[in-house]
Amino acid sequence: MAFRTKNLFEKTTKLVRSYSSDKIYTHMSLTLNEQTGIATLELAKPPVNSMSFGFLSQLAAAVQQSEADKYKGLIITSRSSGVFSAGLDLKELHHPDSDRILNYLRRLQDVWFQLYDCSTPTAAVINGHSIAGGCLLALSCEYRVMVNSFKIGMNEALVGVPVSPMFIACMQSVIGQWEAEKALLVGRLFTSEEALGVGLVDEVVGGKSEGVCKAEGYLAGFREVSARARGLSKRYLRQEVVRDLVRRREEDVKKLVEIISSRGVQDSLGEHLERMKNKK
Numbered sequence: 001m002a003f004r005t006k007n008l009f010e011k012t013t014k015l016v017r018s019y020s021s022d023k024i025y026t027h028m029s030l031t032l033n034e035q036t037g038i039a040t041l042e043l044a045k046p047p048v049n050s051m052s053f054g055f056l057s058q059l060a061a062a063v064q065q066s067e068a069d070k071y072k073g074l075i076i077t078s079r080s081s082g083v084f085s086a087g088l089d090l091k092e093l094h095h096p097d098s099d100r101i102l103n104y105l106r107r108l109q110d111v112w113f114q115l116y117d118c119s120t121p122t123a124a125v126i127n128g129h130s131i132a133g134g135c136l137l138a139l140s141c142e143y144r145v146m147v148n149s150f151k152i153g154m155n156e157a158l159v160g161v162p163v164s165p166m167f168i169a170c171m172q173s174v175i176g177q178w179e180a181e182k183a184l185l186v187g188r189l190f191t192s193e194e195a196l197g198v199g200l201v202d203e204v205v206g207g208k209s210e211g212v213c214k215a216e217g218y219l220a221g222f223r224e225v226s227a228r229a230r231g232l233s234k235r236y237l238r239q240e241v242v243r244d245l246v247r248r249r250e251e252d253v254k255k256l257v258e259i260i261s262s263r264g265v266q267d268s269l270g271e272h273l274e275r276m277k278n279k280k
């Protein structure tokens with residue numbers, strides 16, 4: 001569905017540096033347009049916005065802030081022109097310290113719950129490749145606009161790690177069971193145009209600023225709608241997925257630590273990192 005494309009992003013903008021005096025965003029910036037009440041969260045952790053522990057913590061803080069300050073909308077995009085996010089930081093997963101990996105995966109779950117379940121209207125402007133955890137981030141938003149000629153999807157099958165339940169649930173809820181199965185079992189990465197074809201994204205555009213206009217158009221569609229009613233409806237619509245994952249979160253995370261720490265997975269991760277190093 002196409003939405004109004006008037007550029008609402010003009011006049012007064014305010015850079016929101018921190019959500020409390022001791023939390024400064026270093027891996028992203030949060031800018032509020034005071035006129036529209038819509039904030040833009042721009043991911044800015046070079047080179048590829050990989051999701052380290054610190055990155056996830058800042059993402060959680062920004063989402064919390066959007067809810068606490070009752071923003072009219074939150075747009076997530078990237079400062080890099082080629083990568084939205086390369087997903088989880090592979091260095092966090094390779095040869096992990098047992099306490100750190102447990103805390104890391106818990107933090108990932110927390111951020112996902114916060115974003116997926118937040119009452120703030122959300123949209124992703126995917127202005128670069130969006131791989132695995134990057135795809136999860138976009139899928140957790142309500143609306144996705146993607147710039148053409150990039151890749152999006154969950155490549156876990158190629159990395160040698162299983163796709164975890166929350167990644168699966170998000171993919172299924174957006175593109176359906178059969179398309180999700182076909183994609184996830186081979187680690188398929190879709191081009192922007194293919195992603196539009198299966199409904200993984202809602203619109204494909206020629207550039208970031210056009211994408212931001214489309215996202216603003218989607219968010220502006222809720223101006224006449226009661227924020228409270230809308231927020232509750234969103235929660236009800238998403239509650240089945242959330243409830244199931246909350247119930248099994250500790251069991252899932254422990255199982256994942258066991259899988260990630262296994263020799264086979266560590267070898268695959270090591271090979272994947274090596275391939276990335278040698279591709280230059």
Ligand SMILES: CCCCC/C=C\C/C=C\CC/C=C/CC(=O)SCCNC(=O)CCNC(=O)[C@H](O)C(C)(C)COP(=O)(O)OP(=O)(O)OC[C@H]1O[C@@H](n2cnc3c(N)ncnc32)[C@H](O)[C@@H]1OP(=O)(O)O
Nearest residue numbers: 050086087088089090129131132133164166245249252276
């Ligand atoms: C409720 C219950 C749930 C319980 C479960 C909870 C959690 C489950 C969690 C985990 C299970 C495991 C799941 C994993 C999902 C993932 O996200 S794994 C990550 C997968 N991502 C990738 O494989 C991306 C690989 N990267 C690329 O394909 C490319 O880098 C790119 C993104 C297409 C960009 O290409 P480009 O040519 O621009 O850049 P380079 O490839 O040259 O990379 C530059 C630089 O960045 C490093 N790098 C790339 N990706 C990552 C990464 N993901 N992590 C860390 N570092 C990365 C790359 O090595 C280069 O480094 P340099 O050589 O030192 O410059």
